[in-house]
Amino acid sequence: MADKLTKEQLIEAVEKMSVLELNDLVKTLEEKFGVQASMMAAPAAAKTPAAGASAEGGAAEEQTVFNVVIANAGAQKIAVIKALRELVPTLGLKEAKDLVDAAPKEVMTQVNKKTADEAKEKLSAAGATVELK
Numbered sequence: 001m002a003d004k005l006t007k008e009q010l011i012e013a014v015e016k017m018s019v020l021e022l023n024d025l026v027k028t029l030e031e032k033f034g035v036q037a038s039m040m041a042a043p044a045a046a047k048t049p050a051a052g053a054s055a056e057g058g059a060a061e062e063q064t065v066f067n068v069v070i071a072n073a074g075a076q077k078i079a080v081i082k083a084l085r086e087l088v089p090t091l092g093l094k095e096a097k098d099l100v101d102a103a104p105k106e107v108m109t110q111v112n113k114k115t116a117d118e119a120k121e122k123l124s125a126a127g128a129t130v131e132l133k
Helices: 007-015 019-033 049-057 077-087 093-101 113-126
Strands: 065-072 105-112 129-132
Touching (some): 077 105
Antiparallel strands (some): 065 129
């Protein structure tokens, strides 16, 4: 069992993956274990004043967790919906359309910087205005 990965090594490997690689990993895990992954939205009550104060007061600390928000879908809504479904494969067509139509809307929560940047790039290329929070 010398080949066994530690939790830290596994997390480090996942952090280095691209969005497409993560998507493939999720699909493989879903098939292997007979489960379905779904995007969880962070409850608004989870934002405590202490967390907000430390984010504002500790400007020296670099933000490591981001929420991806579609501010405006733009004129190419179909392209934005397709890009969104690539990024969040658990979304059905109707759910993705509803998110795009309801802009500004949070589409990914609590993701690392690399994933957030890739999502922003892909959605922006499709014609959406995207914010990272």
